[in-house]
Amino acid sequence: MQQCREADELVIDERSPLTQLLARDVSPQPDERRKAPSKSTFSHAVKKVLVRSGVVALARRMPAPEECATILRYHSVSASANYCSPTIAVSPELFERQMSFLARNYIVFPLGELLTRFARRELPKGSVAITFDDGYLDNATEALPILARYGLTATFFVTSDSVLGKGGFWVGWLYRAVATASDAHLSKACQALTGTTTTGASRDACFAALATLVDNARCSVRQNYFSELERLFPAMPPMELPSDFMMTVDDLRELHQAGMTIGAHTATHRVLAGLERRVVYDELSRSKADLEAALDNAVDHLAYPNGHVSNNVDEAAINVAGELGYVSAGTSRRGILTKSSSYLDLPRQGVNEMLGFEGFVFKLEEARFSRLLQR
Numbered sequence: 001m002q003q004c005r006e007a008d009e010l011v012i013d014e015r016s017p018l019t020q021l022l023a024r025d026v027s028p029q030p031d032e033r034r035k036a037p038s039k040s041t042f043s044h045a046v047k048k049v050l051v052r053s054g055v056v057a058l059a060r061r062m063p064a065p066e067e068c069a070t071i072l073r074y075h076s077v078s079a080s081a082n083y084c085s086p087t088i089a090v091s092p093e094l095f096e097r098q099m100s101f102l103a104r105n106y107i108v109f110p111l112g113e114l115l116t117r118f119a120r121r122e123l124p125k126g127s128v129a130i131t132f133d134d135g136y137l138d139n140a141t142e143a144l145p146i147l148a149r150y151g152l153t154a155t156f157f158v159t160s161d162s163v164l165g166k167g168g169f170w171v172g173w174l175y176r177a178v179a180t181a182s183d184a185h186l187s188k189a190c191q192a193l194t195g196t197t198t199t200g201a202s203r204d205a206c207f208a209a210l211a212t213l214v215d216n217a218r219c220s221v222r223q224n225y226f227s228e229l230e231r232l233f234p235a236m237p238p239m240e241l242p243s244d245f246m247m248t249v250d251d252l253r254e255l256h257q258a259g260m261t262i263g264a265h266t267a268t269h270r271v272l273a274g275l276e277r278r279v280v281y282d283e284l285s286r287s288k289a290d291l292e293a294a295l296d297n298a299v300d301h302l303a304y305p306n307g308h309v310s311n312n313v314d315e316a317a318i319n320v321a322g323e324l325g326y327v328s329a330g331t332s333r334r335g336i337l338t339k340s341s342s343y344l345d346l347p348r349q350g351v352n353e354m355l356g357f358e359g360f361v362f363k364l365e366e367a368r369f370s371r372l373l374q375r
Protein backbone atom coordinates (compact mmCIF):
# COMPACT_ATOMS: atom_id res chain seq x y z
CA MET A 1 0.00 0.00 0.00
CA GLN A 2 1.35 3.39 -0.96
CA GLN A 3 2.29 5.53 2.02
CA CYS A 4 1.20 9.15 2.29
CA ARG A 5 4.28 11.32 1.96
CA GLU A 6 2.71 14.68 2.71
CA ALA A 7 3.65 16.61 5.81
CA ASP A 8 1.02 17.08 8.49
CA GLU A 9 1.58 20.82 8.82
CA LEU A 10 -0.07 23.45 6.62
CA VAL A 11 2.35 24.70 3.99
CA ILE A 12 1.88 27.90 1.96
CA ASP A 13 3.64 28.14 -1.37
CA GLU A 14 3.65 31.81 -2.38
CA ARG A 15 4.71 30.90 -5.92
CA SER A 16 1.69 28.66 -6.46
CA PRO A 17 -1.08 29.85 -8.81
CA LEU A 18 -3.46 29.27 -5.89
CA THR A 19 -2.03 32.25 -4.01
CA GLN A 20 -2.71 34.41 -7.06
CA LEU A 21 -6.37 33.40 -7.26
CA LEU A 22 -7.49 36.00 -4.75
CA ALA A 23 -5.77 38.70 -6.77
CA ARG A 24 -8.36 38.16 -9.48
CA ASP A 25 -11.89 39.36 -8.82
CA VAL A 26 -14.28 37.24 -10.83
CA SER A 27 -17.03 39.87 -10.44
CA PRO A 28 -17.16 42.62 -13.08
CA GLN A 29 -16.09 46.04 -11.82
CA PRO A 30 -18.19 49.15 -12.60
CA ASP A 31 -15.85 50.37 -15.31
CA GLU A 32 -15.63 46.88 -16.84
CA ARG A 33 -19.39 46.73 -17.37
CA ARG A 34 -19.07 49.51 -19.93
CA LYS A 35 -16.48 47.63 -21.99
CA ALA A 36 -17.18 45.45 -25.01
CA PRO A 37 -19.33 42.38 -24.28
CA SER A 38 -17.38 39.34 -23.14
CA LYS A 39 -17.20 36.14 -25.13
CA SER A 40 -19.60 34.55 -22.62
CA THR A 41 -22.08 37.41 -22.97
CA PHE A 42 -21.96 37.12 -26.76
CA SER A 43 -22.50 33.35 -26.54
CA HIS A 44 -25.58 33.81 -24.33
CA ALA A 45 -26.97 36.39 -26.74
CA VAL A 46 -26.52 34.07 -29.73
CA LYS A 47 -28.22 31.17 -27.91
CA LYS A 48 -31.13 33.41 -26.99
CA VAL A 49 -31.61 34.40 -30.63
CA LEU A 50 -31.39 30.77 -31.79
CA VAL A 51 -33.98 29.66 -29.24
CA ARG A 52 -36.42 32.51 -29.78
CA SER A 53 -36.18 32.26 -33.57
CA GLY A 54 -37.21 28.59 -33.49
CA VAL A 55 -33.93 27.28 -34.90
CA VAL A 56 -33.26 25.11 -31.84
CA ALA A 57 -36.81 23.74 -32.02
CA LEU A 58 -36.06 22.79 -35.62
CA ALA A 59 -32.94 20.95 -34.50
CA ARG A 60 -35.01 19.12 -31.87
CA ARG A 61 -37.28 17.71 -34.57
CA MET A 62 -34.38 16.42 -36.65
CA PRO A 63 -33.60 12.69 -36.46
CA ALA A 64 -30.46 11.99 -34.48
CA PRO A 65 -27.63 10.25 -36.42
CA GLU A 66 -27.18 7.93 -33.43
CA GLU A 67 -29.08 7.06 -30.28
CA CYS A 68 -28.30 9.54 -27.53
CA ALA A 69 -29.70 11.03 -24.33
CA THR A 70 -29.05 13.94 -22.00
CA ILE A 71 -28.37 13.64 -18.27
CA LEU A 72 -28.89 16.96 -16.50
CA ARG A 73 -26.89 17.87 -13.39
CA TYR A 74 -28.35 20.19 -10.76
CA HIS A 75 -27.26 20.99 -7.22
CA SER A 76 -29.35 23.53 -5.31
CA VAL A 77 -32.79 24.93 -6.11
CA SER A 78 -32.56 28.21 -4.22
CA ALA A 79 -32.25 31.96 -4.65
CA SER A 80 -29.50 33.92 -2.87
CA ALA A 81 -28.67 31.07 -0.49
CA ASN A 82 -25.69 31.61 1.82
CA TYR A 83 -24.69 27.93 1.74
CA CYS A 84 -23.83 27.44 -1.93
CA SER A 85 -22.27 29.33 -4.80
CA PRO A 86 -24.55 30.84 -7.47
CA THR A 87 -22.60 28.72 -9.94
CA ILE A 88 -24.42 25.61 -8.67
CA ALA A 89 -27.85 27.08 -7.89
CA VAL A 90 -31.08 27.58 -9.83
CA SER A 91 -33.93 29.70 -8.51
CA PRO A 92 -37.24 27.89 -7.87
CA GLU A 93 -38.90 30.10 -10.51
CA LEU A 94 -36.42 29.19 -13.24
CA PHE A 95 -36.42 25.53 -12.18
CA GLU A 96 -40.21 25.37 -12.54
CA ARG A 97 -40.03 26.93 -15.99
CA GLN A 98 -37.38 24.39 -17.01
CA MET A 99 -39.39 21.44 -15.69
CA SER A 100 -42.52 22.67 -17.47
CA PHE A 101 -40.53 22.82 -20.72
CA LEU A 102 -39.14 19.31 -20.20
CA ALA A 103 -42.58 17.87 -19.48
CA ARG A 104 -43.96 19.35 -22.70
CA ASN A 105 -41.08 18.60 -25.05
CA TYR A 106 -39.06 15.62 -23.74
CA ILE A 107 -39.43 12.19 -22.19
CA VAL A 108 -37.94 12.15 -18.70
CA PHE A 109 -36.90 8.74 -17.36
CA PRO A 110 -35.46 7.68 -14.01
CA LEU A 111 -31.72 7.36 -14.54
CA GLY A 112 -31.72 3.58 -14.12
CA GLU A 113 -34.51 3.07 -16.64
CA LEU A 114 -32.88 5.42 -19.12
CA LEU A 115 -29.62 3.45 -18.97
CA THR A 116 -31.42 0.09 -19.24
CA ARG A 117 -33.41 1.23 -22.26
CA PHE A 118 -30.29 2.69 -23.83
CA ALA A 119 -28.43 -0.62 -23.46
CA ARG A 120 -31.35 -2.42 -25.15
CA ARG A 121 -31.55 0.23 -27.88
CA GLU A 122 -35.14 0.96 -26.79
CA LEU A 123 -34.70 4.61 -25.89
CA PRO A 124 -37.05 7.04 -27.66
CA LYS A 125 -35.82 10.31 -29.12
CA GLY A 126 -35.76 13.20 -26.69
CA SER A 127 -34.93 11.13 -23.62
CA VAL A 128 -33.62 12.95 -20.54
CA ALA A 129 -32.67 12.07 -16.97
CA ILE A 130 -32.54 14.65 -14.17
CA THR A 131 -29.93 14.40 -11.40
CA PHE A 132 -28.99 16.42 -8.31
CA ASP A 133 -25.67 16.41 -6.45
CA ASP A 134 -24.74 16.97 -2.78
CA GLY A 135 -28.05 16.61 -0.90
CA TYR A 136 -29.23 20.14 -0.10
CA LEU A 137 -32.45 20.46 1.88
CA ASP A 138 -33.95 22.63 -0.84
CA ASN A 139 -33.99 19.53 -3.06
CA ALA A 140 -36.81 18.23 -0.84
CA THR A 141 -38.54 21.52 -0.02
CA GLU A 142 -38.31 23.24 -3.41
CA ALA A 143 -37.39 20.76 -6.17
CA LEU A 144 -39.58 17.81 -5.12
CA PRO A 145 -42.94 19.68 -5.22
CA ILE A 146 -42.11 21.09 -8.65
CA LEU A 147 -41.05 17.70 -10.01
CA ALA A 148 -44.23 16.13 -8.63
CA ARG A 149 -46.36 18.88 -10.18
CA TYR A 150 -45.11 17.94 -13.65
CA GLY A 151 -44.96 14.19 -13.07
CA LEU A 152 -41.16 14.05 -13.37
CA THR A 153 -38.61 11.90 -11.60
CA ALA A 154 -35.01 12.59 -10.65
CA THR A 155 -31.98 10.95 -9.06
CA PHE A 156 -30.53 12.60 -5.95
CA PHE A 157 -26.84 11.89 -5.31
CA VAL A 158 -26.22 12.64 -1.64
CA THR A 159 -23.10 12.96 0.51
CA SER A 160 -23.98 10.23 2.98
CA ASP A 161 -22.30 11.42 6.18
CA SER A 162 -23.91 14.86 5.79
CA VAL A 163 -27.48 13.59 5.27
CA LEU A 164 -27.31 10.75 7.80
CA GLY A 165 -26.33 12.99 10.72
CA LYS A 166 -22.67 11.93 10.89
CA GLY A 167 -21.24 15.41 10.25
CA GLY A 168 -21.67 18.68 8.45
CA PHE A 169 -21.26 19.33 4.74
CA TRP A 170 -17.90 21.06 4.61
CA VAL A 171 -18.45 22.74 1.21
CA GLY A 172 -21.62 24.50 2.36
CA TRP A 173 -20.08 25.21 5.78
CA LEU A 174 -17.17 26.98 4.11
CA TYR A 175 -19.36 28.94 1.70
CA ARG A 176 -21.54 30.18 4.57
CA ALA A 177 -18.45 31.08 6.62
CA VAL A 178 -17.09 33.20 3.78
CA ALA A 179 -20.48 34.72 2.95
CA THR A 180 -21.26 35.81 6.51
CA ALA A 181 -17.83 36.87 7.83
CA SER A 182 -16.90 40.52 8.16
CA ASP A 183 -14.47 41.91 5.60
CA ALA A 184 -11.73 42.18 8.22
CA HIS A 185 -12.29 38.65 9.51
CA LEU A 186 -12.36 37.18 6.02
CA SER A 187 -9.17 38.96 5.04
CA LYS A 188 -7.44 37.61 8.14
CA ALA A 189 -8.58 34.05 7.42
CA CYS A 190 -7.47 34.13 3.80
CA GLN A 191 -4.14 35.65 4.75
CA ALA A 192 -3.55 32.87 7.25
CA LEU A 193 -4.36 30.03 4.87
CA THR A 194 -3.44 31.29 1.39
CA GLY A 195 -0.71 33.81 2.18
CA THR A 196 -2.50 36.67 0.44
CA THR A 197 -5.14 39.24 1.34
CA THR A 198 -8.65 39.62 -0.06
CA THR A 199 -8.13 43.18 -1.25
CA GLY A 200 -10.09 43.63 -4.48
CA ALA A 201 -11.31 40.02 -4.47
CA SER A 202 -14.95 38.91 -4.41
CA ARG A 203 -16.21 36.57 -1.72
CA ASP A 204 -16.75 33.87 -4.35
CA ALA A 205 -13.06 34.14 -5.25
CA CYS A 206 -12.15 33.80 -1.57
CA PHE A 207 -14.35 30.73 -1.24
CA ALA A 208 -12.81 29.19 -4.36
CA ALA A 209 -9.29 29.77 -3.05
CA LEU A 210 -10.03 28.17 0.33
CA ALA A 211 -11.99 25.27 -1.18
CA THR A 212 -9.11 24.62 -3.58
CA LEU A 213 -6.79 24.10 -0.61
CA VAL A 214 -9.10 21.45 0.85
CA ASP A 215 -9.83 19.73 -2.46
CA ASN A 216 -6.13 19.36 -3.23
CA ALA A 217 -5.11 18.27 0.28
CA ARG A 218 -4.28 14.66 1.02
CA CYS A 219 -4.14 12.57 4.17
CA SER A 220 -4.07 14.44 7.48
CA VAL A 221 -3.39 17.79 5.78
CA ARG A 222 -7.06 17.93 4.80
CA GLN A 223 -8.18 17.47 8.39
CA ASN A 224 -5.67 20.09 9.50
CA TYR A 225 -7.27 22.55 7.11
CA PHE A 226 -10.69 21.80 8.60
CA SER A 227 -9.37 22.43 12.11
CA GLU A 228 -7.76 25.67 11.01
CA LEU A 229 -10.93 26.84 9.27
CA GLU A 230 -12.94 26.21 12.44
CA ARG A 231 -10.41 28.28 14.39
CA LEU A 232 -10.44 31.12 11.86
CA PHE A 233 -14.26 31.24 11.65
CA PRO A 234 -15.29 30.88 15.34
CA ALA A 235 -18.84 32.13 14.69
CA MET A 236 -19.55 28.98 12.69
CA PRO A 237 -20.68 25.74 14.40
CA PRO A 238 -18.21 22.83 14.54
CA MET A 239 -18.01 20.94 11.25
CA GLU A 240 -18.85 17.71 13.03
CA LEU A 241 -22.41 18.92 13.64
CA PRO A 242 -25.09 18.26 10.99
CA SER A 243 -25.69 21.18 8.61
CA ASP A 244 -29.13 22.76 8.72
CA PHE A 245 -29.13 23.26 4.94
CA MET A 246 -28.74 19.55 4.17
CA MET A 247 -31.42 16.87 3.92
CA THR A 248 -31.94 14.29 6.64
CA VAL A 249 -32.78 10.61 6.37
CA ASP A 250 -36.46 11.50 6.70
CA ASP A 251 -36.18 13.76 3.66
CA LEU A 252 -34.49 10.95 1.71
CA ARG A 253 -37.30 8.58 2.62
CA GLU A 254 -39.85 11.14 1.46
CA LEU A 255 -38.03 11.44 -1.88
CA HIS A 256 -37.87 7.66 -2.21
CA GLN A 257 -41.57 7.25 -1.43
CA ALA A 258 -42.35 9.88 -4.07
CA GLY A 259 -40.69 7.71 -6.72
CA MET A 260 -37.30 9.41 -6.75
CA THR A 261 -33.99 7.56 -6.86
CA ILE A 262 -31.33 8.03 -4.17
CA GLY A 263 -27.71 7.68 -5.25
CA ALA A 264 -24.33 8.00 -3.56
CA HIS A 265 -22.00 11.00 -3.71
CA THR A 266 -19.22 9.56 -1.49
CA ALA A 267 -19.28 9.71 2.31
CA THR A 268 -17.56 13.08 2.86
CA HIS A 269 -17.49 14.78 -0.58
CA ARG A 270 -13.86 14.02 -1.37
CA VAL A 271 -12.42 14.49 -4.82
CA LEU A 272 -11.33 10.95 -5.67
CA ALA A 273 -8.67 11.52 -8.33
CA GLY A 274 -5.21 10.72 -6.99
CA LEU A 275 -6.35 9.31 -3.65
CA GLU A 276 -5.02 6.07 -2.25
CA ARG A 277 -7.17 3.10 -3.23
CA ARG A 278 -8.12 2.35 0.37
CA VAL A 279 -9.47 5.91 0.81
CA VAL A 280 -11.47 5.72 -2.42
CA TYR A 281 -12.83 2.31 -1.41
CA ASP A 282 -13.88 3.63 2.00
CA GLU A 283 -15.62 6.71 0.54
CA LEU A 284 -17.58 4.70 -2.04
CA SER A 285 -18.33 1.57 -0.04
CA ARG A 286 -19.36 3.37 3.14
CA SER A 287 -21.64 5.75 1.26
CA LYS A 288 -23.36 2.87 -0.53
CA ALA A 289 -23.72 0.67 2.55
CA ASP A 290 -24.91 3.44 4.88
CA LEU A 291 -27.55 4.71 2.46
CA GLU A 292 -28.81 1.20 1.71
CA ALA A 293 -29.14 0.50 5.43
CA ALA A 294 -30.97 3.79 6.07
CA LEU A 295 -33.38 3.39 3.15
CA ASP A 296 -33.66 -0.41 3.07
CA ASN A 297 -33.18 -0.17 -0.67
CA ALA A 298 -30.38 -0.77 -3.15
CA VAL A 299 -28.15 2.18 -4.06
CA ASP A 300 -26.93 1.42 -7.56
CA HIS A 301 -25.93 4.83 -8.88
CA LEU A 302 -23.08 7.17 -8.00
CA ALA A 303 -21.91 10.68 -8.87
CA TYR A 304 -18.26 11.61 -8.34
CA PRO A 305 -17.81 14.85 -6.36
CA ASN A 306 -16.50 17.75 -8.39
CA GLY A 307 -14.15 20.12 -6.62
CA HIS A 308 -11.79 22.93 -7.47
CA VAL A 309 -9.39 20.62 -9.32
CA SER A 310 -8.53 19.87 -12.94
CA ASN A 311 -9.75 16.25 -12.74
CA ASN A 312 -12.25 14.96 -10.20
CA VAL A 313 -12.01 11.25 -11.01
CA ASP A 314 -9.42 8.88 -12.44
CA GLU A 315 -9.33 5.34 -13.78
CA ALA A 316 -8.47 3.89 -10.39
CA ALA A 317 -11.60 5.39 -8.79
CA ILE A 318 -13.75 4.24 -11.72
CA ASN A 319 -12.45 0.70 -11.25
CA VAL A 320 -13.31 0.77 -7.53
CA ALA A 321 -16.85 1.95 -8.34
CA GLY A 322 -17.26 -1.04 -10.65
CA GLU A 323 -15.89 -3.48 -8.07
CA LEU A 324 -18.41 -2.23 -5.51
CA GLY A 325 -21.32 -2.94 -7.83
CA TYR A 326 -22.35 0.53 -8.88
CA VAL A 327 -24.37 0.33 -12.11
CA SER A 328 -23.52 3.86 -13.15
CA ALA A 329 -21.41 6.81 -12.08
CA GLY A 330 -21.83 10.37 -13.29
CA THR A 331 -19.10 12.93 -13.74
CA SER A 332 -19.14 16.71 -14.14
CA ARG A 333 -17.76 16.35 -17.66
CA ARG A 334 -19.94 18.10 -20.19
CA GLY A 335 -21.54 15.96 -22.88
CA ILE A 336 -24.35 13.57 -23.75
CA LEU A 337 -24.86 9.82 -23.46
CA THR A 338 -23.86 8.00 -26.66
CA LYS A 339 -22.95 4.43 -27.59
CA SER A 340 -19.30 5.21 -26.77
CA SER A 341 -20.12 6.30 -23.20
CA SER A 342 -19.01 4.20 -20.24
CA TYR A 343 -21.74 3.79 -17.62
CA LEU A 344 -19.14 4.37 -14.89
CA ASP A 345 -17.89 7.57 -16.49
CA LEU A 346 -21.07 9.31 -17.65
CA PRO A 347 -21.05 12.87 -18.98
CA ARG A 348 -23.72 15.22 -17.66
CA GLN A 349 -24.92 18.69 -18.58
CA GLY A 350 -24.63 21.14 -15.69
CA VAL A 351 -27.42 23.66 -15.07
CA ASN A 352 -27.31 26.88 -13.03
CA GLU A 353 -29.11 30.22 -12.83
CA MET A 354 -26.58 31.97 -15.06
CA LEU A 355 -27.49 29.60 -17.88
CA GLY A 356 -30.94 31.15 -18.01
CA PHE A 357 -33.96 29.64 -19.71
CA GLU A 358 -32.72 30.02 -23.30
CA GLY A 359 -29.34 28.59 -22.36
CA PHE A 360 -31.08 25.60 -20.80
CA VAL A 361 -33.17 24.98 -23.94
CA PHE A 362 -30.05 25.25 -26.09
CA LYS A 363 -28.08 22.87 -23.85
CA LEU A 364 -30.70 20.17 -24.33
CA GLU A 365 -30.04 20.21 -28.08
CA GLU A 366 -26.40 21.26 -28.02
CA ALA A 367 -25.06 18.10 -29.64
CA ARG A 368 -27.77 17.80 -32.27
CA PHE A 369 -27.60 21.51 -33.06
CA SER A 370 -23.86 21.30 -33.64
CA ARG A 371 -24.55 18.61 -36.27
CA LEU A 372 -27.10 20.89 -37.91
CA LEU A 373 -24.43 23.54 -38.33
CA GLN A 374 -22.17 21.00 -40.04
CA ARG A 375 -24.73 20.20 -42.74
